[in-house]
Amino acid sequence: MLAKRIIPCLDVDNGRVKKGVNFLDLVDVGEPAAIAAEYEKQGADELVFLDITATNQARSTMIDVVEKVSRKVFMPLTVGGGIKSVAEMQNLLRAGADKISLNSAAIASPSLITEGAKKFGNQCIVVAIDVKRNHEKKFFEVYTHGGKISTGIDAITWAKKVVELGAGELLVTSMDQDGTKSGFDIELYQKIAPEIDVPVIASGGAGKMEDFVDVFRKCNVDGALAASVFHYGEITIPNLKEELKKFEVNVR
Amino acid sequence: MLAVIDYDAGNTFNVIKAFDYLGVKIKLTDNPTEILESSGLILPGVGAFGPAMATLEKKQLVDVIKEAVLVKKIPLLGICLGMQLLFEKSSEYGEHNGLGLIPGNIIAIPEKGGLKVPQMGWNKNRLKIQGTKFDFIEGQYSYFVHSFYASCDKKYLISAVDYGVEVPAMVQNGSVFGTQFHPEKSGKIGLDILETFAKKVVRQ
Numbered sequence: 001m002l003a004k005r006i007i008p009c010l011d012v013d014n015g016r017v018k019k020g021v022n023f024l025d026l027v028d029v030g031e032p033a034a035i036a037a038e039y040e041k042q043g044a045d046e047l048v049f050l051d052i053t054a055t056n057q058a059r060s061t062m063i064d065v066v067e068k069v070s071r072k073v074f075m076p077l078t079v080g081g082g083i084k085s086v087a088e089m090q091n092l093l094r095a096g097a098d099k100i101s102l103n104s105a106a107i108a109s110p111s112l113i114t115e116g117a118k119k120f121g122n123q124c125i126v127v128a129i130d131v132k133r134n135h136e137k138k139f140f141e142v143y144t145h146g147g148k149i150s151t152g153i154d155a156i157t158w159a160k161k162v163v164e165l166g167a168g169e170l171l172v173t174s175m176d177q178d179g180t181k182s183g184f185d186i187e188l189y190q191k192i193a194p195e196i197d198v199p200v201i202a203s204g205g206a207g208k209m210e211d212f213v214d215v216f217r218k219c220n221v222d223g224a225l226a227a228s229v230f231h232y233g234e235i236t237i238p239n240l241k242e243e244l245k246k247f248e249v250n251v252r
Numbered sequence: 253m254l255a256v257i258d259y260d261a262g263n264t265f266n267v268i269k270a271f272d273y274l275g276v277k278i279k280l281t282d283n284p285t286e287i288l289e290s291s292g293l294i295l296p297g298v299g300a301f302g303p304a305m306a307t308l309e310k311k312q313l314v315d316v317i318k319e320a321v322l323v324k325k326i327p328l329l330g331i332c333l334g335m336q337l338l339f340e341k342s343s344e345y346g347e348h349n350g351l352g353l354i355p356g357n358i359i360a361i362p363e364k365g366g367l368k369v370p371q372m373g374w375n376k377n378r379l380k381i382q383g384t385k386f387d388f389i390e391g392q393y394s395y396f397v398h399s400f401y402a403s404c405d406k407k408y409l410i411s412a413v414d415y416g417v418e419v420p421a422m423v424q425n426g427s428v429f430g431t432q433f434h435p436e437k438s439g440k441i442g443l444d445i446l447e448t449f450a451k452k453v454v455r456q
Binding site: 001002003005040045070071072074075076093094096098120121122123168169197198199222223252 | 269415438439
């Protein structure tokens, strides 16, 4: 059976990893390829690179980053952040990315999901969904543009729609939990995962190892993504996997 | 020198990068002479069976590959779809003939028991034949992305993974090898497989 995936996420700003990654004795703490190689050594199952500048100029820098990382690191690489066209997807995949993550652009033009899936295969297309509870109307609402703009769209309806359109995986971030370090949004994944038949990656809220145990034991998610707990060395991947094994979560 | 068969397969460059990283000399080529004079062949592949065979045929590489393997006995490693092409037939979107270098057919992973298709992720290899140069694969996880799998006699299985059915992960028939997983995306174990093929299977 497939192992549950542990996925560190790196924010890349103009070719440099933005948040300090300070668990490593790296000469250059901003160098994506060096950080990626260290995560590979630790046993990460996949890496997500999020291009947070996402201007045209930064896009070609991102292609360089992917090219460099894929010369040193031999595991699945997902790239997201501001990707708006099939041509951009193709350039990133050619440079060595394995999957492309679409977010705001998928809402603006859902046909982009289908075009990408047709050209590169469903497995290449991840749709990232940023979700926040709408307390007034009592539903999970989709947000775009880094969580700044509310769309009024129901997250579960949208999740089903993007899978129909060809998404091969969903990266679902709970904005309610993101940054709180108080655990993954169990309720969200319990609602969303049974509704769709592609892998779901949980994101937002990881603070301690128990949070990962919790999300894998209580929800049918395929992977869990986190950034700062890994970057600041608060959780190391080997320790996390040992802990998960104790609770009979299948990890590599 | 190793040759990677150039037929516009999606993972070609990542495969080459892995060999570069290992310091193995390798050339991307669709030239029949270079293919026939190589010390070992890599057949990459991502995507659908039919179009991939059509591209190989259009480039007139089908007979070249068969001659290289059957007559010149050049070791070959097929990767992912490249591994599937080694078999006789596939039923992916219609019936298609493969290279026929390993007896067996490519069929769909059955959708049952809530298993998601494609199989996408890390799965654990169980060694099926001992005594090849790849015994170290036992118990190791490698990275898979596929919706179809090889149905073949167990005697061709170096390793298999469990995904509702027994999915052949690494296969061998004489000097023809194949991995359903992506060694170029499987971390250290993947690199070890490529290095073993390049340095221990291929005549130096």
